Amino acid sequence: MSNRRLFWHIVDQIEVSINNGEYPAGSRLPPERELAEKFKVSRPTIREAIIALEVRNKVEVKTGSGVYVLKDKQAAKLKHEVNAFEVTQARALFEGEVAAMAAKTITDAELERLEQTLIAMENNQDVEKADREFHYIIVNATRNAAMIQSVENLWALRSSTPEIVQDYNRVCNKDNDKTIAEHRAIYEALKAHDTVEARSAMHVHFNRLINSLFDATEASALEEIKRKNDEIRGKYSLDTILKSVG
Structure with missing residues (x-):
């Protein structure tokens, strides 16, 4: 695997499935075991992908219930910008x-x-x-x-x-x-x-x-x-003005 870890590829694929309606907002994702079989990866890899999706506010993990796809409003409410x-x-x-x-x-x-x-x-x-x-x-x-x-x-x-x-x-x-x-x-x-x-x-x-x-x-x-100063310098320099009127 390249620098991009395997679980991020799973994150991308699940996000596509969410966006195209395969897993609509409010629905529960399949169990960890089923996702591992579907994407042909280990269950720990699926676990990492779910954590990443949760951080991205795509899903919510409810202990004892499952992983649920968040609605846009729910995601916006949960979102906290960090740097x-x-x-x-x-x-x-x-x-x-x-x-x-x-x-x-x-x-x-x-x-x-x-x-x-x-x-x-x-x-x-x-x-x-x-x-x-x-x-x-x-x-x-x-x-x-x-x-x-x-x-x-x-x-x-x-x-x-x-x-x-x-x-x-x-x-x-x-x-x-x-x-x-x-x-x-x-x-x-x-x-x-x-x-x-x-x-x-x-x-x-x-x-x-x-x-x-x-x-x-x-x-x-x-x-x-x-960069901005170079743009301004180029705009107002005498050489630029003379070239434009020459």
Whole structure:
């Protein structure tokens, strides 16, 4: 699979089915098992797709009842615009505590899997997947289903709007060496079962990401100002005027 994870292809197909009326507003989606058979994917992949659809306000998950397609008015009512800074801040605060908790419960097998993600990143092998897997291993090590689902939701928010995707693309494909070093520090704290250091290392990781987002946003804003100034300069320059009357 390319950089675009498999579950996003399922999200696209379900959205098409919703838009063409196969799953009309107010109706219940087929059970997870049926969707997995229909799209020929695993049930965990369907679960990820449903989380993404919920974040996009396409469906509502009702515990014990099923997954229901939202009407447009319902979706508008539930919709809360978020940006990359808010997502990153929420992840920093939440995943800091996740790391602290995981430091007490993580197993040797999970530590070995964490190290494999570091090796993959160092070898530049599907860095995006390795990054995501790193964070997922840590939250799963907490053995807390609510924490696991919350982290999955926060990751889904990363791709919930084109603006957030664009902002993350500006920074996540850069400074891979720094990301590896930060992941290594988190790994070492978890290996030592040091809750304080695990929390701190995770905060350092996200603090650098937030600052990178600010730098990228500032650079983009300056570039836009320069572009507009160039347009104005071209419009009012003496050379332009003389050429137009020459």
